Amino acid sequence: MPQSIRKRKKHSPTKMRPARTSLFHGSNQPFEIYQCKIEPSDVGEVLVKVNLAAICGSDLHTFTGRRTSPIPCILGHEAVGQVAESTDVTDFNGNTLNEGDRITWSIVSSCGTCLNCTSYQLPQKCETLSKYGHAQRSLPRDLNGGFAQYIRLQPGTAIFRLPDSMADSESVSLNCALSTVIAGLNVIDIGDSVVIQGCGMLGIYATSLLRYYGCGVVAVVDVRSDRLKMAKNFGATHTFNLTEVSPDQINDELLALTNQYGVDLVVEVSGVASAFTDSLDWLRIGGYYLTLGYVYPEAVTIVPMDKIVRKCLTIHGSHNYHPRFLGDAIEFVQETRHQYSFNLLIGNTYPLAEIDQAFQEAIKGNQIRIGLNPWE
Ligand SMILES: [Zn+2]
Ligand SMILES: [Zn+2]
Known part of the structure; x- marks a missing residue:
């Protein structure tokens, strides 16, 4: 069979059950817990089982109406998870991803060819940018936010394997907060x-x-x-x-x-x-x-x-980051995790079904981050 035809074959997540997601319908409104069928991934996509997600300040901006977002959508971009099916996709370092690999990923997917992606070296401002946790969701195809049991990563997303030594709680905010800080300080x-x-x-x-x-x-x-x-x-x-x-x-x-x-x-x-x-x-x-x-x-x-x-x-x-800084973020935490208790930055973790309570807790600001476990 020619390679091109073989490559077009979709991956079939036969072993999977429906995914539980949370839908955001507008500022200060209750979330809807929504079960949706997982469709097969296209070539270049990676289905990820979300282990842990965190409510970021920008999720709170969206929830409270300080920032607009298309609705309905699945919020959440700070997340960590495992590759849920076999895939031909490689990680940022060029290694093929395997089912079960624990990963983090850039909060955007970018084209790699527009001026912002190339000459200006700002792929986070790609002209055809897609941002996880901030995009409208067309059901049931788009699992594009972290506050769900599965997220589907698009081509153009930088994916990094996580060292086994780093806990989910130490890794969940690398792909937003830490990478953003490293990128800003870099220039x-x-x-x-x-x-x-x-x-x-x-x-x-x-x-x-x-x-x-x-x-x-x-x-x-x-x-x-x-x-x-x-x-x-x-x-x-x-x-x-x-x-x-x-x-x-x-x-x-x-x-x-x-x-x-x-x-x-x-x-x-x-x-x-x-x-x-x-x-x-x-x-x-x-x-x-x-x-x-x-x-x-x-x-x-x-x-x-x-x-x-x-x-x-x-x-x-400085806003968001070039994906190479996500690699630096992993290295930094791996190197300093015995000095600093990064896991303590994630406070109470709620089941996805209690996402409304989780947001109310996050708004109080008594903890740096509130976690969401979609599998509890
Ligand atoms: Zn964030
Ligand atoms: Zn681009």
């Missing part, structure tokens, strides 16, 4: 002194990464003392609670820590628009501001632009 001059604004998942990852990169001062700013305490466990050298100290007082402390120069870098992962203006005083002449958290249109603030010009500041925005 700037980090220096030695850093302030991180916001102590959610990205802030915690940024803290441990910047310590790993050798920064001497890694100060974390937030409004929650429990989170700041956690930041200390992930390498923060200093923490500032904005309910107790003003931005001016923080500035005084930062000047004292940096021989009156100001910090080299501020990393914004809070999503609080006014945080931007606070940081302009904290930065040294020629400093860098990296913003990763302003991912919703209401992130608007008034900025004294003269400070940017007179201090020769560089403002850098």
Whole structure:
């Protein structure tokens, strides 16, 4: 049989039962638990059994209406799972994937040929991008979100095998939060002194990464003392609670820590628009501001632009990541997992049937991430 014909053969998931999914129907509305039949995968697709998913801040933006999403859709992009059927697809490193391989994957699939994918090296902004957990679902074909028992990965998705040593709870947020932070930090001059604004998942990852990169001062700013305490466990050298100290007082402390120069870098992962203006005083002449958290249109603030010009500041925005940074994320956690308890970043884990309660818990913000186990 010619190779081309053989390749067109679809994989048949004969052993599989229907997949349980959760459908998002609009902001602040209950999810619908929906059973759907799993259709055979086409060539280039990979059916994945989801072991664990996590509710990310952007899922909360969608759920609360701060960010629009086509409906109905299966939310969820932070997930980890196992290849559920034999496939001809190779992972990012060129090795064939086998049934049972434990994997993580890029949160988007991209074409690899458009200008954004090639010349601009921003495949996460591909002109024909498809983003898991944010796309409309046409039933029953598209299993395209992580809050379900199965997800179907499309051609153009970067897939990475996970080391056996890394638990699902250590791996579930690599493909969004950690990769995003690594990608953002990759394009700037980090220096030695850093302030991180916001102590959610990205802030915690940024803290441990910047310590790993050798920064001497890694100060974390937030409004929650429990989170700041956690930041200390992930390498923060200093923490500032904005309910107790003003931005001016923080500035005084930062000047004292940096021989009156100001910090080299501020990393914004809070999503609080006014945080931007606070940081302009904290930065040294020629400093860098990296913003990763302003991912919703209401992130608007008034900025004294003269400070940017007179201090020769560089403002850098970064959104999502080139897939190679997902490989770096795996390596980083594998290397530092004995130093930092990344598994503790996933708090309570709910069965998929209790996804409404899981979202309510996540909105409270008492835990860095809430997990969803679709098989419980
Ligand atoms: Zn995310
Ligand atoms: Zn493209």
